[in-house]
Amino acid sequence: MFDANIKQTEPTTVAFLSMRGPYSQIPEGYGHLYGWVASHALTPTGMPSAIYLTSPDDVPDEDAVWELWAPLAGQPELLEPDEDGIGVRHIPKKTVASAMYKGPYEEIGATYEALTKWVEGHDYSIVGPPEEVYFSDPEEVPRSEYLTEVRFPVTKR
Secondary structure, eight states, rough: OOOEEEEEOOOOEEEEEEESSGGHHHHHHHHHHHHHHHHTOOOOOEEEEEEESSTTTOOOOOOOOOEEEEEESOOOOOOOTTSSSSSEEEEOEEEEEEEEESSOOOOOOHHHHHHHHHHHHHTTTSSSOEEEEOSSOOSSSOGGGGGEEEEEEEEOO
């Protein structure tokens, strides 16, 4: 069953890592990002997420551009990306269309398609890149049980 809704996100501060290339780099990227967070005495909070700046429908895997985000507690100093490509930025609140997906990441495409149609059918427009929020640790949960929230920033038409 597909279930979508519109909601407001909370403003947050994230450590971010800009990435290019195959999505298979995600586990290694999160290891690098969270290692950097720990080495800078920052405190992670909440669920990690990723912003996808290119679409798999538009560019080959090796040309994909995306960012990994690690939400941070408190009010850490904002930082431009360093030599490792990691920085800290503030993410303002936004209105998003949201749907939960359960299953392996490779099969999430149908949720994207259904959410896109839902947005269009409810008089909203997508106004930015999609975000995935990860609620499951792949090292602890079977692939069939992965829980991911797909979000599109939207505005009412």
